[in-house]
Amino acid sequence: MQSAATNPEMIHVVCKADNRQHAVVSIPSVDQKLPSSSLRARPVLLALTSNNLSYARGGDLLHWWKTYPVPPNAPSPYNDQSLWGIVPAWGYATVTESNVPGISPDSLIWGYWPTSTSPTLLRLEPSEPAGHWVEVSSHRQQLMPIYNRYEQVSSDEEKELDERAWTALFQGMWVAGYLLSEYVFPDPGAREPVHPLGAASKLPWSSDDADLSSAVVVVLGASTKVARSFTWCLFDWPRASGPLGLVQFTSSPGVLQEVADREGWGEVSKAFAYTEIDQATGWIEGLQPTKVVIIDCGARDNVLSQICQNLQESAPRPYKTVILHVGSQQKVYTSEEVQEARAAMQSLGKIQYNTSGIQDTIIAREGAATYFGKVSRRWKGWLADRGSAIPDMRLVWGQGIEGENGIYGGWERLSNGEVRPEEGLSGSRARPEVMCPFYGIGIPPLGANHEGGPVRATAIIAQEGEELIFAVTNLSSEPSAGAGASTGLVEGSQCRIPLN
Known part of the structure; x- marks a missing residue:
């Protein structure tokens, strides 16, 4: 009815x-x-x-x-x-x-x-x-x-609105990185490891498989959200329990190296650009590992195959190589590209990663209350530490499901590969009778260039009674396509928009 x-x-x-x-x-x-x-x-x-x-x-x-x-x-x-x-x-x-x-x-x-x-x-x-x-x-x-x-x-x-935005943006993928660090490759002796697909796969995953003590961990797509949460958890390990080395491939190596240095991992963690595969291979060889664990969070085309080829050709002795497929490149795949990706998984022996399968396994082992309690505590720790963990990310708020600043525009950028790893898109409404979706973009520091053009401003939004308040910071003198571009706002100004 x-x-x-x-x-x-x-x-x-x-x-x-x-x-x-x-x-x-x-x-x-x-x-x-x-x-x-x-x-x-x-x-x-x-x-x-x-x-x-x-x-x-x-x-x-x-x-x-x-x-x-x-x-x-x-x-x-x-x-x-x-x-x-x-x-x-x-x-x-x-x-x-x-x-x-x-x-x-x-x-x-x-x-x-x-x-x-x-x-x-x-x-x-x-x-x-x-x-x-x-x-x-x-x-x-x-x-x-x-x-x-x-x-x-x-x-x-x-709670501040931006904290909820970070939760919407990050928590789902943060859990994937947390489980990867804490349960697939756990600190030795801490707990029984879980296969990357979970127990339902009925595939073996022994303590030797999970042991990183003689391994170099290579993270591809290291600026992605899953990768950043994985390394944040890894940096919390006792240094003696961690891997021999950590290699992070990214389009923004400087920021990731600064984070590793600040966390005390600088000597054993190196960030490289995708054009520096030869240098990275040489650094790995110098650590003399017996195993190389490659975590693919969405590397660019052919990067994984180039790394595998370099390691095979230049290594003084064969490495045991473990490759986990965690994420894909940010683009819309054609049916042919999907088939090629599946063929590559088989030829390289990649292991698929499944967050849901791992979570289900842990809930069955520990109980839901224990598991979600642990996740909640660590997540709150990450939220409190996010300024240090992801210093290059900021939130900017746009408006609408329609148009460039809405869900439509966000999907347009995603599907064309125009959203950088430092960026995230989110949307909210103000009250039941007025739907005002916003999408938030995490941006590089002021003045940095990215594929969408130079970034010039950060706008933070709040709600007070029947008004939305825009507080503008880091605004340059040049207009941009971002929030506040057409408002005539100046540095430090506020703009109040009534909801009725």
């Missing part, structure tokens, strides 16, 4: 055959009776990262397209669910209505949401620890369990 349509909502849809094709479409907002044990929640803060490209690329194989099918009342041709889909994103939503015991309207929920302004229907059952929930809708049961987990967070906590 449903009532007449009210104000229209907006959704961002992506072509399943060619992820570069996308659109923002309006759909009528229809009042429907809430099913039992259900709630509706409207997304308020979402993040776009390279992972979202993976959700689109693997949407059929891993069932991500089934999470939030395009509503049948969307305009043609976008209502054809075989051709178009909604790519989910991590972030927060506010409950608009609920009959789930323990979750009241206006509650704030963390989880996996559609890139949409529309209230989203969830069927939730309680999980552990308290405040954690599992989505049980039949159409979502083929998803990996991590994507059906939701957490109720206290909406009255006096």
Whole structure:
């Protein structure tokens, strides 16, 4: 039973055959009776990262397209669910209505949401620890369990908006790096290691496989979010328990080397540009490892094969080489490129990494309350330390699902490989009756050049009563395409925008 349509909502849809094709479409907002044990929640803060490209690329194989099918009342041709889909994103939503015991309207929920302004229907059952929930809708049961987990967070906590933005942007991938460091390659003697695919794979992963004491760890795509969280956790190890050396390949080696130096790892950790493969190979050889562990978080084309070839040709003795596939290059892959990537995984003997599989294994071993308690404590530590861990990242806020500064523009940049590792895209709304999505971009330091052009400003947004407040810092005299470019703002100024 449903009532007449009210104000229209907006959704961002992506072509399943060619992820570069996308659109923002309006759909009528229809009042429907809430099913039992259900709630509706409207997304308020979402993040776009390279992972979202993976959700689109693997949407059929891993069932991500089934999470939030395009509503049948969307305009043609976008209502054809075989051709178009909604790519989910991590972030927060506010409950608009609920009959789930323990979750009241206006509650704030963390989880996996559609890139949409529309209230989203969830069927939730309680999980552990308290405040954690599992989505049980039949159409979502083929998803990996991590994507059906939701957490109720206290909406009255006096958290700054930018902290929630960092959580939306980083936490999902931070967990991947944390598990890689703490459970796949754990500190010797700390705990039993977990295979990169998890126990469900039934594949062996011994203490010898996990031992890094005589290994050099090579991280490709070292400026990515998973890589940064992995190295942050690794730098917390007792130095004597760590690897012989750490090599980080990145387009921004200077920043990563500064972080390693500050953490006391400078002598055994070196950051190299992608053009410095020969120098890196020589440095690895000087450490005389017996094993090289390569963690591929999304290296550029042919970098991995070049490194493997260099190590094979120049090593005085054969190394045991372990290659983990954690992430892919930030781009839309053609079907031919997907086939080539799969063939390369087989020929190089790459091991696929699966965050959900590892998390499920640890929950089964330790219990959900113990596991999530550990994750929460370490995550809070990273949040407090983020200024030191990722000193080159800043948040800039734009507005709208539509247009260059909205979800549409964020996807445009992602799908064309224009978002640097230092950047992140997120969006929020101001209040239920006014949907104001924002996307936040982490930018290099003032005056640095990147593929999108020179960065000239950082704008921080807050809400006070019925107004949004923009406080502008690090603003140069030249206009830019970023936040505040057309407002005439000056350094240190504030701009108040009424919501009504």
